[in-house]
Amino acid sequence: MSSAKFASITSSLLARKGEARPWSQSLEPDMPQLPPSWRTEAAVPPPPPPAKDRSCAVRMSAHDYERLGILAVKGGVKRQDLLKVALAQFLDSKAKEYGCVCLGACNNNCDN
Numbered sequence: 001m002s003s004a005k006f007a008s009i010t011s012s013l014l015a016r017k018g019e020a021r022p023w024s025q026s027l028e029p030d031m032p033q034l035p036p037s038w039r040t041e042a043a044v045p046p047p048p049p050p051a052k053d054r055s056c057a058v059r060m061s062a063h064d065y066e067r068l069g070i071l072a073v074k075g076g077v078k079r080q081d082l083l084k085v086a087l088a089q090f091l092d093s094k095a096k097e098y099g100c101v102c103l104g105a106c107n108n109n110c111d112n
Contacts, residue, residue, distance in 0.1 A: 058083065 013058045015021070060068070065079075093103045 068079050068082060072082055075082070091103070095103060099105075
């Protein structure tokens, strides 16, 4: 084996994450080390992730669970969708009762 074909195993073969470059056939020992572009550009924060639905568990009797399942099958929807609709209707009725859509969860001094 000739030594020109294979590089010797040294620390110069290691690169930090994001700083790796393709190996060139011409071994130029004095190649300037260019910093990665992510270090030279101004840091731009990533956009916020889209809002996700939050989860909440509901305990119910086996009888109510079965009734909810029957309604879901008859309506061609999932149990979860029926519960979401029922919760939305409940919150709307309470918002009308208290006179504020946020039910006090905003900073508009809705102390009704």
